[in-house]
Amino acid sequence: MTPRSFLLTQELSDYVRANSELPDDVAADLLAETAAMAERGEAPATFQIAPEQGAFMQLLTRALRVRTAIEIGTFTGFSALCIARGLPDDGSLLCLDRNPDWTAVARRYWDRAGLGSRIELRLGDALPSLQGLPANETFDLAFVDADKTGYPAYVEELYPRLTPNGVVLLDNTLRGGRVLDPQSDDDRAVVGLNAALAADERWETVLLPLADGLTMLRKR
Numbered sequence: 001m002t003p004r005s006f007l008l009t010q011e012l013s014d015y016v017r018a019n020s021e022l023p024d025d026v027a028a029d030l031l032a033e034t035a036a037m038a039e040r041g042e043a044p045a046t047f048q049i050a051p052e053q054g055a056f057m058q059l060l061t062r063a064l065r066v067r068t069a070i071e072i073g074t075f076t077g078f079s080a081l082c083i084a085r086g087l088p089d090d091g092s093l094l095c096l097d098r099n100p101d102w103t104a105v106a107r108r109y110w111d112r113a114g115l116g117s118r119i120e121l122r123l124g125d126a127l128p129s130l131q132g133l134p135a136n137e138t139f140d141l142a143f144v145d146a147d148k149t150g151y152p153a154y155v156e157e158l159y160p161r162l163t164p165n166g167v168v169l170l171d172n173t174l175r176g177g178r179v180l181d182p183q184s185d186d187d188r189a190v191v192g193l194n195a196a197l198a199a200d201e202r203w204e205t206v207l208l209p210l211a212d213g214l215t216m217l218r219k220r
């Protein structure tokens with residue numbers, strides 16, 4: 001079958017961004033500060049999700065009427081800002097990350113956006129944090145963007161904690177195209193998980209070729 005999507009040229013990528021919801025001043029400043037950190041060698045340049053992915057996640061959160069959300073892998077807080085913006089006033093987002101310096105930047109921007117009270121950040125290794133949550137703490141939406149070899153365990157831990165019809169978003173599931181020629185343990189972990197999820201009857205699965213690949217799972 002003829003491919004319907006393809007790796008974007010710089011011009012097409014700019015076009016996609018320009019024709020999606022644009023980051024507001026707070027988000028634009030966060031993107032700029034994170035880019036400056038990357039230039040100074042204080043943070044990886046590739047960690048942050050793309051602006052158009054942030055726009056999609058904000059829209060999806062609002063359209064699905066998500067009230068409770070969880071994020072695994074927060075960094076400087078852009079994806080969390082987008083999810084939190086899609087929540088209602090009494091909604092909540094729990095963020096798990098182990099890096100205090102990057103997440104300090106995140107907290108500053110969440111507060112500036114007036115979203116600080118909607119977001120709880122827990123510092124530490126994400127898997128024990130997740131496993132330690134009370135069994136009755138459930139989520140309508142989960143976004144996973146941390147260590148790739150940890151994804152299978154995160155998905156398993158999330159499954160019983162999702163509400164019916166709950167959605168999981170997994171980032172970087174195309175690995176820059178390396179899913180076709182895996183070159184690292186991270187690549188191999190994602191290839192194995194992609195195949196396992198496609199065959200797993202518990203989930204309705206779509207791998208969206210948005211940015212670096214965003215897999216969307218709905219709990220059946």
Ligand SMILES: C[S@@+](CC[C@H](N)C(=O)[O-])C[C@H]1O[C@@H](n2cnc3c(N)ncnc32)[C@H](O)[C@@H]1O
Nearest residue numbers: 048049073074075079097098099125126146147
């Ligand atoms: C790709 S970045 C997340 C980017 C973020 N979603 C954004 O859009 O800005 C990955 C983050 O996961 C965190 N991380 C990686 N492995 C982790 C682990 N085992 N436990 C907790 N945090 C982890 C890192 O500290 C880093 O901040």
